[in-house]
Amino acid sequence: MTKTQNLINALNVNDECLLITSDINRAYFCGFADTDGYLAIFSDKAFMLTDSRFYEAAAQNVTTPDISVLKSQKPFEQINELLKSKNCREILLENDNVTLTQFNKLKEKFPDCTVKGSEELSREIKLLRAQKSETELQCIKKAQSIAETAFNEILSFIKPGIKEIEIAAELEYIMRRNGSEGTAFDTIALGGKNTSVPHGVPGEYEIQTGDFVLLDYGATYEGYKSDMTRTVAVGSITQKQSEVYEIVLKAQKAALSAIRPGVICKDIDKAARDIIKENGYGENFGHGLGHSAGLEIHEAPNFNTRDETILKPGHIMTVEPGIYIENTFGVRIEDMVYITSDNYLNLTKADKSLIIL
Numbered sequence: 001m002t003k004t005q006n007l008i009n010a011l012n013v014n015d016e017c018l019l020i021t022s023d024i025n026r027a028y029f030c031g032f033a034d035t036d037g038y039l040a041i042f043s044d045k046a047f048m049l050t051d052s053r054f055y056e057a058a059a060q061n062v063t064t065p066d067i068s069v070l071k072s073q074k075p076f077e078q079i080n081e082l083l084k085s086k087n088c089r090e091i092l093l094e095n096d097n098v099t100l101t102q103f104n105k106l107k108e109k110f111p112d113c114t115v116k117g118s119e120e121l122s123r124e125i126k127l128l129r130a131q132k133s134e135t136e137l138q139c140i141k142k143a144q145s146i147a148e149t150a151f152n153e154i155l156s157f158i159k160p161g162i163k164e165i166e167i168a169a170e171l172e173y174i175m176r177r178n179g180s181e182g183t184a185f186d187t188i189a190l191g192g193k194n195t196s197v198p199h200g201v202p203g204e205y206e207i208q209t210g211d212f213v214l215l216d217y218g219a220t221y222e223g224y225k226s227d228m229t230r231t232v233a234v235g236s237i238t239q240k241q242s243e244v245y246e247i248v249l250k251a252q253k254a255a256l257s258a259i260r261p262g263v264i265c266k267d268i269d270k271a272a273r274d275i276i277k278e279n280g281y282g283e284n285f286g287h288g289l290g291h292s293a294g295l296e297i298h299e300a301p302n303f304n305t306r307d308e309t310i311l312k313p314g315h316i317m318t319v320e321p322g323i324y325i326e327n328t329f330g331v332r333i334e335d336m337v338y339i340t341s342d343n344y345l346n347l348t349k350a351d352k353s354l355i356i357l
């Protein structure tokens with residue numbers, strides 16, 4: 001079944017039109033990303049309207065049999081014609097993605113229809129997007145392998161005197177050269193005390209002997225994103241740095257060994273959090289254990305203290321515990337896993353034992 005058919009079935013669509021206006025959801029259903037357009041889904045057929053900047057590429061790349069690509073010139077007139085031909089009187093919009101300005105405009109442009117936001121539409125799309133298809137998995141695997149190539153290459157680049165921004169730039173350059181369409185999110189490359197800020201911004205700081213260097217970054221392939229974090233040491237490290245690293249690693253391994261379909265997301269978070277607490281660092285692990293990713297870097301579900309989603313085959317999750325000691329140092333280790341029918345597949349192959357450069 002195609003992605004649009006899955007949605008039509010999930011929502012039991014008969015006479016309604018599902019009008020997808022968000023770029024990311026349109027990319028999900030069409031398998032092609034544009035930055036301006038509409039996807040009008042009817043029970044028997046869907047129409048992607050995209051303008052001259054994208055039309056030719058879209059016509060070639062949208063190969064889903066139930067989606068027709070139309071060059072949008074006067075999109076509202078074109079959609080109104082479709083609505084009329086399908087005898088459609090109701091348009092459902094993504095509740096989570098439509099601004100009030102868009103909503104008012106769409107109501108005005110489709111005067112013959114009831115136009116309304118649908119919470120259910122947004123929810124069902126999220127659920128569909130959470131369970132990755134084989135093709136989506138392959139794209140994420142490819143993105144991850146590009147990121148790992150960069151990890152292996154960056155190790156010889158990191159040395160005392162190198163700036164954080166130089167490490168970030170080099171990582172991004174290596175990924176781009178190896179086929180990444182762009183970074184998955186703003187690259188985090190931090191050294192020394194700066195590693196205590198989980199999402200710090202790389203700056204002019206020059207790496208010194210004895211520093212931890214924390215790298216959290218990802219590649220993008222066919223729109224799909226990867227995410228990994230490694231913390232490496234430069235020169236020599238203290239006993240305390242080594243102890244904290246081992247606690248984070250132990251917590252990460254505990255979470256991984258609890259992962260399988262049928263388990264509740266918050267229990268995975270707990271498996272890691274308990275280890276960090278037991279070792280006296282509970283206050284130093286402020287964020288959730290992980291998140292899903294795909295076309296966006298943060299997708300549902302989440303590994304945190306609240307999410308009661310049951311893990312299912314097809315979910316992609318990050319597992320990224322950390323310990324951050326203010327104004328001292330921080331450690332985070334992150335892998336990305338794919339939930340299989342009875343277990344999980346770790347998409348991250350890079351070494352996790354402490355690397356001292």
Ligand SMILES: [Mn+2]
Binds near residue numbers: 228320
């Ligand atoms: Mn992450």
